[in-house]
Amino acid sequence: MVRGLERYEAINRGEAIAKFQIARRMEVEDFLEQDSDEGRLEKLWELHGQYKKEFSRLLKEEGNNPDFLDTPPGSPSFLQLKLALLKEMLKNCNFCERRCGVNRYEKTGFCKCGITSYYSSEFLHFGEEPELVPSHTIFFNRCTFACVFCQNFDIVYRNDGRVDPEELGRVIDVRFRQGSRNVNFVGGNPDQHAHTIMEILGNVESNVPVVWNSNMYHSIELHEVIEDIVDVWLGDFKYGNDECAKHYSNVRNYWKVVTRNFTLANRTGELLIRHLVMPGHIECCTAKIVEWIAENLGRKVRFNLMFQYYPTFKAYDYPEIARRLSGTEMRRAMEIASSKLTNLV
Numbered sequence: 001m002v003r004g005l006e007r008y009e010a011i012n013r014g015e016a017i018a019k020f021q022i023a024r025r026m027e028v029e030d031f032l033e034q035d036s037d038e039g040r041l042e043k044l045w046e047l048h049g050q051y052k053k054e055f056s057r058l059l060k061e062e063g064n065n066p067d068f069l070d071t072p073p074g075s076p077s078f079l080q081l082k083l084a085l086l087k088e089m090l091k092n093c094n095f096c097e098r099r100c101g102v103n104r105y106e107k108t109g110f111c112k113c114g115i116t117s118y119y120s121s122e123f124l125h126f127g128e129e130p131e132l133v134p135s136h137t138i139f140f141n142r143c144t145f146a147c148v149f150c151q152n153f154d155i156v157y158r159n160d161g162r163v164d165p166e167e168l169g170r171v172i173d174v175r176f177r178q179g180s181r182n183v184n185f186v187g188g189n190p191d192q193h194a195h196t197i198m199e200i201l202g203n204v205e206s207n208v209p210v211v212w213n214s215n216m217y218h219s220i221e222l223h224e225v226i227e228d229i230v231d232v233w234l235g236d237f238k239y240g241n242d243e244c245a246k247h248y249s250n251v252r253n254y255w256k257v258v259t260r261n262f263t264l265a266n267r268t269g270e271l272l273i274r275h276l277v278m279p280g281h282i283e284c285c286t287a288k289i290v291e292w293i294a295e296n297l298g299r300k301v302r303f304n305l306m307f308q309y310y311p312t313f314k315a316y317d318y319p320e321i322a323r324r325l326s327g328t329e330m331r332r333a334m335e336i337a338s339s340k341l342t343n344l345v
């Protein structure tokens with residue numbers, strides 16, 4: 001059993017229920033009647049807030065009762081209410097803390113996403129952390145960051161296959177029958193596709209845990225909506241300060257946003273934190289991140305210290321990161337992590 005991922009593993013054993021399957025079965029009052037745009041967002045937020053309490057109660061009472069899966073889907077369901085809310089939020093997009101405020105039905109913001117989502121591939125991934133494999137990984141296009149060293153730039157900066165939520169829902173069921181232990185939404189990044197993912201999950205029958213593989217830069221509003229469907233937050237913790245984040249990923253307020261989101265995620269879900277060690281950034285990033293995690297999330301949090309950084313994409317324009325890690329840097333990073341954290345992958 002992996003410490004910190006006990007509920008996830010209980011879902012794998014069929015002894016607990018994936019959160020979205022509870023949200024999918026929870027019936028809510030008919031909000032679809034409210035056609036007019038006026039006040040719709042506020043009304044949906046209000047309803048969502050009321051039903052969140054009911055959801056927490058259901059999760060507590062029925063979350064470990066596999067018989068609850070016999071309950072038919074709600075009509076409309078809490079999951080559909082979340083989808084309606086996200087679709088409304090898209091009119092003034094604040095899915096991530098860039099808060100572009102664009103109407104994504106008409107144009108795109110920083111991430112270059114409208115309302116249609118695209119993905120490059122889906123498959124059973126055997127290269128993730130041992131407790132996740134085989135992981136049904138779905139690689140969405142586009143990202144809310146602009147990392148100069150992006151290891152997935154071939155996925156991020158284009159639109160490949162258009163997502164059909166119904167079809168992808170069925171594919172998730174097929175992969176589950178083939179042995180997937182989870183469905184892993186990644187990219188790029190999943191946050192800007194939250195509405196599409198909510199719609200996909202509405203079409204999934206399997207009791208499969210949801211892994212949200214994110215840069216953790218989503219807005220507090222988006223967190224409020226998606227926390228009830230995420231079982232495991234597979235969060236990237238990239239930088240130990242705002243300067244490095246701005247320099248390499250063109251992002252502001254990184255530290256405040258990401259530490260807030262990890263703190264919130266730790267309250268309602270299970271965590272697996274990844275940190276890609278970067279050359280020359282051991283003391284300013286690795287050490288600061290490890291220290292913060294140990295003090296704020298606890299020494300036992302599941303933590304993957306990753307050494308596979310290699311210069312790619314635009315990294316050669318930044319001479320200080322245009323190389324692989326040295327042996328000394330790897331040893332130092334490992335020494336820092338193992339001195340403060342006790343649950344390393």
Ligand code: SF4
Nearest residue numbers: 093096099100109111
């Ligand atoms: S998801 Fe973020 S980057 Fe994309 S449009 Fe919305 S606020 Fe902007």
